[in-house]
Amino acid sequence: MSAAPHxxxxxxxxxxxIILAVALGHLLNDLMQSLIPAAYPLLKDNLALSFAQIGLIxxxxxxxxxxxxxxxxxxxxxxxxxxxxxxxxxxxxxxLVLLAHAQSFEAxxxxxxxxxxxxxxxxxxxxxxxxxxxxMRPGFAQSMFQVGxxxxxxxxxxxAAFVVMERGQVSIEWFAGVAMLGMALLWLVxxxxxxxxxGRALARRSRARAAVxxxxxxxxxxxxxxxxxxxxxxxxxxxxxxxxxxxxxxxxGLTVGQSQVCLxxxxxxxxxxxIIGGPIGDRIGRRKVILWSILGILPLTLAMPYLPLxxxxxxxxxxxxxxxxxxxxxxxxxxxxxxxxxxxxxxLLFGLAFGIAAFGAAGLGVLADAWxxxxxxxICAYLPLLGLAAFFLPDVKH
Numbered sequence: 001m002s003a004a005p006h007x008x009x010x011x012x013x014x015x016x017x018i019i020l021a022v023a024l025g026h027l028l029n030d031l032m033q034s035l036i037p038a039a040y041p042l043l044k045d046n047l048a049l050s051f052a053q054i055g056l057i058x059x060x061x062x063x064x065x066x067x068x069x070x071x072x073x074x075x076x077x078x079x080x081x082x083x084x085x086x087x088x089x090x091x092x093x094x095x096l097v098l099l100a101h102a103q104s105f106e107a108x109x110x111x112x113x114x115x116x117x118x119x120x121x122x123x124x125x126x127x128x129x130x131x132x133x134x135x136m137r138p139g140f141a142q143s144m145f146q147v148g149x150x151x152x153x154x155x156x157x158x159x160a161a162f163v164v165m166e167r168g169q170v171s172i173e174w175f176a177g178v179a180m181l182g183m184a185l186l187w188l189v190x191x192x193x194x195x196x197x198x199g200r201a202l203a204r205r206s207r208a209r210a211a212v213x214x215x216x217x218x219x220x221x222x223x224x225x226x227x228x229x230x231x232x233x234x235x236x237x238x239x240x241x242x243x244x245x246x247x248x249x250x251x252x253g254l255t256v257g258q259s260q261v262c263l264x265x266x267x268x269x270x271x272x273x274x275i276i277g278g279p280i281g282d283r284i285g286r287r288k289v290i291l292w293s294i295l296g297i298l299p300l301t302l303a304m305p306y307l308p309l310x311x312x313x314x315x316x317x318x319x320x321x322x323x324x325x326x327x328x329x330x331x332x333x334x335x336x337x338x339x340x341x342x343x344x345x346x347x348l349l350f351g352l353a354f355g356i357a358a359f360g361a362a363g364l365g366v367l368a369d370a371w372x373x374x375x376x377x378x379i380c381a382y383l384p385l386l387g388l389a390a391f392f393l394p395d396v397k398h
Contacts, residue, residue: 014135015196021189022126022133023148025085028182029122030149032092032175033115034156036061036099037242038263039164039172041249041256046169047105051246051373055365058242058357060109064116065123066355073124073347077340080198081125082190086183088121093179100173124347126186129193131335131346132200138335139286142328143278150274150324153241154267161260218394219337225389226330227352229294232386233323234356236301239380240266240316242361247373252309262313269317270324277325278332286333287393293326295387305377327353336396 040054049057076084095114102108127145134141164171244266245259254262273293281289300319304312327349334345368376 012135014137014141015133015192018133018189018192019130019141019144021185021192022130023144025089025122025126025182025186025189026145026148027152027155028178028185029089029092029119030152031155031159032096032152032178033061033119034153034267035096035160035164035172035175036112036115038157038160038260039099039169040242041245041259042160042165042169043108047103047108049105051365051368052362053105053365054242055362057108057112058238058361058365059359061112061116062357062361063355063359064113065119066351066353068117068120069124069347069351070344071347072120073128073344074341076125076128077344080128080193082129082193083187084121085125085186085190088118088125089179089182089186090118091115091121092118093176093183096176096179097173100170102169120351123350124344126189127331127346127350129189132193137282138332139278139280139282139328141278142332143275146278146328146331147271147274150267150271154264154271157245157260157263157267161257161264165256165260214337214396218396221392222337222394222396223334225393226334226349228386228389229290229326230330230349230352231356232383233294233326234353235360236380236383237270237320237323238357238360239364239376240320241357243364243368243373243376244316246368247377248309248312250373252312254309262316265313266316266320269321273321273324274328276321278328280325281329281332285395286329286336287390287395289329290326290333290393291387291390293322293324293329294384294390297322298384298387301381301384305374305381333393333396 037058040057043049043057044054072084075081092115095111095116095118098111098114099108102111127142130141130145131138159175163174241263244263245256248254248259248262249256277289277293297319300315300322304315304319307315331346331349334349338345364376364380367379
């Protein structure tokens, strides 16, 4: 009979089925959430909304998630709630049903707040479980987890173009069935955590306490610079995810359906970039991936407002691919800085991502109303210059 595996050896093994399960859960979660921006043209026409109101919808949705995610992560680091993943899916499903029947701007805000609540529960706990299942391949696990979300976000515009736009706002409630599927899947993930994951978590915490701590000043500098870099990344990202369809319609005269297909191409490229970022970070280091993915897109963003239609779609996709490769590396880099608080760190970064996107969307909506959507893209083209901050990231090694 072979000897029982040492706890740290068990914690070092990569549990691919669980990583794939939380990635699929992320796909379902973000597919439902991506119906919100994908349905903006429909909601704008149905309810006679301004760009500023569109931005406010995003502010409420992503602001709710931004505020709550770090708090959920902080709590679950100490008192894990693996079955809360299914509860988060339920909240998202209820929000979709409410959105399908919303007949006023205020009702839309209430429904997207429910969807934001579901997101705030899902992301930090799912990311923490992905890290537990990663073993010695945290970049791979984080990329797989995030690419699930990006794939869901990419499918959202297609669902909007071929279902919601064809059958109207009320058809949004059909996607509550996706929430039920996600609840069943994540309930199984919760059972794995109860049976196996809790022991792995204990072993990892013991090893983290025994390791030499990263100096406090290094942690503070690293987290501050990550916030600067995330500001650049997510402000530019939200200009595309929220207003890209309006930009294409105004500048090139596309139909809503054609613009949704272009948005799908961009979001599919984002999904591909997410797959690339984590494994490359495992090999060459997170810091290098972060630097070149953010700063490297500057020539593309500067050129895009002046290009014809086809080059615009291609350049936007390339920029999205490069930019997306940064976030898996950012999450793992931050978790390396604070290895005993992986859930809180994930919640903080996801919360910041949602918060920056929320306020950015609201601000860009106001600017678009005042100056036009084309002018907004010319301004946003300079945001990747903040990527210079990556040169100063501490090189954390374990």
